[in-house]
Amino acid sequence: MDNKEWTNAIDAIFSKQLENQYTIGHTNALERKTKLKKLLKTILQYREEIQKAMFDDFKKAPAEVDLTEIYTVINELNHAIRHLKHWMKPKAVPSPISLLGTSSYIYYEPKGVVLIVSPWNFPFNLTFGPLVSAVAAGNCVIIKPSEHTPHSAALMKKMIAEVFPENEVAIFEGNAEVAEYITTLPFNHIFFTGSPALGKKVMKAAAENLCSVTLELGGKTPVIVDESADLSKAASRIAWAKYLNNGQVCIAPDYLYIQESVKDDFIKLFKEQVLAFYGENPQESKDYNRIVNKGHFKRLKSYIEEAKITGAVIEMGGETDESQAFIAPTLLSNVRKDSKVMQEEIFGPILPLITFKELDEAIQHIRQHEKPLALYIFSKNKGSVNGIINQTRAGGTVINHNTLHFFNNELPFGGSNNSGIGKGHGHYGFLAFSNQRAIMKQWSPFIALDLLMPPYTDFKQKIIDLTIKYF
Incomplete structure (x- = not known):
């Protein structure tokens, strides 16, 4: 398909969705839940695929x-199906006494056509x-999946069409x-997940149409382990989160700050845990993934070589x-x-490991860099935990574990500034x-x-003065 063909195809669907947005937007909770249940059923049917x-x-x-x-x-x-009717219900809010005789509420309407x-x-x-x-919010949707996972993209296209x-x-x-072309269209909202560099391009394109954005980005997520931590659990949980999906996770621990006094003990436990996960030769483990393509492989290999x-x-x-896009747990x-x-x-x-003697060393390093998408703390010292939270900024934080906040739909998920804009889940x-x-x-x-409309008399001015003072 040449450029003209695919741009015409995108434009045609976008126009159809623009025409259809009010019909979809007027659906009630039951109708939207029916769609979500159908999507759920389809995902379960396609589990093996x-x-x-x-x-x-x-x-x-x-x-x-x-x-x-x-x-x-x-x-x-399941969470959306369970709560959607409540989410959609208009929310009554108070009106000030100066507006006595009015009722106020918030109505949740779909943004329209979103990307x-x-x-x-x-x-x-x-x-x-x-x-x-x-879908829960009542929008029409266009999706652009990554070209780096073509089998997954093709299957999702098939599932969505059903x-x-x-x-x-x-x-x-x-x-x-x-x-790049799709992001130039005048969507009502764009939800982008990817790198900060690409996020800037998406936000720039969205700005041309004054389109709101949710950007789930990334950055360098730190994990801090102090001498009070349960080192065995810390080693197990950090190893799991770091090598999950071969480390290709935006909220994976990116680097480790560990108190100098427990460094050697931690390294020993960490090695033992990785051995328990993936065996003597991780390349032969059925549970150890690969790097997505050669470009990312070469980038990661260069990091190791430069570090050495x-x-x-x-x-x-x-x-x-x-040949296998394999990089061992490192x-x-x-x-x-x-x-x-x-x-x-x-x-x-x-996983780079850096030691600190005093906790403030780790805190200062984190503060000197962009706000991370997540920050993890392993410590039994409540004062240290509170100190880290109060003196740093991050999209989310987990104490004595990593990445688990993503799985709790009652928590907002997202970053701050360089690590993202807006929240999801x-x-x-x-x-x-x-x-x-x-x-x-x-x-x-x-x-x-009604008493305060022009012409403004001395009497009206006195009422205005009383309103400013007391209401």
């Missing part, structure tokens, strides 16, 4: 697909998750050129195999803070795709304001 598509894209283990792709979306769907641009690292999770929120007509929800595959040249110690791993110590592995978001199975996702329309009704035949 989703597992196969993910394996074909980058050898993702079926159990990991179940946990991180299927369960998360099913959880989001979801999803990434490759969790293609089903990070496509269908926002889709649940967009659940929704294209004038309500449609998927367009294709490369970055397709994504500049004096880093490979405490574990470091082996690579380009732990680095003695890492220079100006090295690429400490300056760039890693997005792979490499559960009610927060519904709000992201809704316009909170202010409604006020004048039910009394008379209100005080």
Whole structure:
């Protein structure tokens, strides 16, 4: 399909959705829940095909697909189905005494026609998750999945076509050129998940149409382990979160700050835990994923090579195999803070370890860099935990574990500034795709304001003065 053909196809669907948006927007809770239930049923029916598509894209283990792709979306769907009627209900709010005789409430209306641009690292999770929120809010939706996971994108296109007509929800595959074109259209909202660099481009394109955005980005997520922590649990949980999806997770621990006094004990426990997870040879483990493509493989390999040249110690791993896009679970110590592995978001199975004597060293380092999407703390010291939270900024924080906040639909998920704009999941996702329309009704035949219209007399000025002073 040449440029003219795919641009015409996108324009045609976009026009159909513009025409259909008010019909979809006027659906009630029961109608929207019916659509969500159909999507849920379809996902369960395609469970094995989703597992196969993910394996074909980058050898993702079926159990990991179940946990991180299927369960998360099913959880989001069930949560929305359970709460949607309450979310949609207009919310009454008080009116001030100066407006006595009025009633005020908030009406949740759909934004209209929205765009979801999803990434490759969790293609089903990070496509269908926002889709649940967009459908719950009553929008028409166009989806642009990543071209780096073509098997997953093709399967999602097939699944969506079975659940929704294209004038309500449609998927367009294709490369970055397709994504660039789609983001120039005058959508009412764009929900983008990806890197901060691409997020800036999406926001710039959206600004041309004064289109609101939700940006779920990334950055360097720190994890802090102090000497009071349960080191065995910290090692187990950090290893799980770091090497899940081969480290290709926006909220994976990106680098580790550990108190100097427990460094050696932690490294020993960490190695033991990785061995328990993936065996003596992780390359032969059916549970260890691969890097998504050669470009990302070469980038990650260069990080390891530069770290070695500049004096880093490979405490574990470091082996690579380009033919399989394999990089072993890797732990680095003695890492220079100006090295690429400490300056760039890693997005792979490499964990740099830095020691500190006093907690303030770690806090100051975090404060000197962009706000991370997440920050993790392993400590039994309540004062230390509160100190870190109060003296840093992050999109989310988990204490004595990592990444779990993503799975709680009662929590807002998202970043701050460089790590994102806006929140998603559960009610927060519904709000992201809704316009909170202010409604006020004048039910009394008379209100005080009627006395304060021109011409302004001395008597009226006295009433204004009293209003300013007391109301």
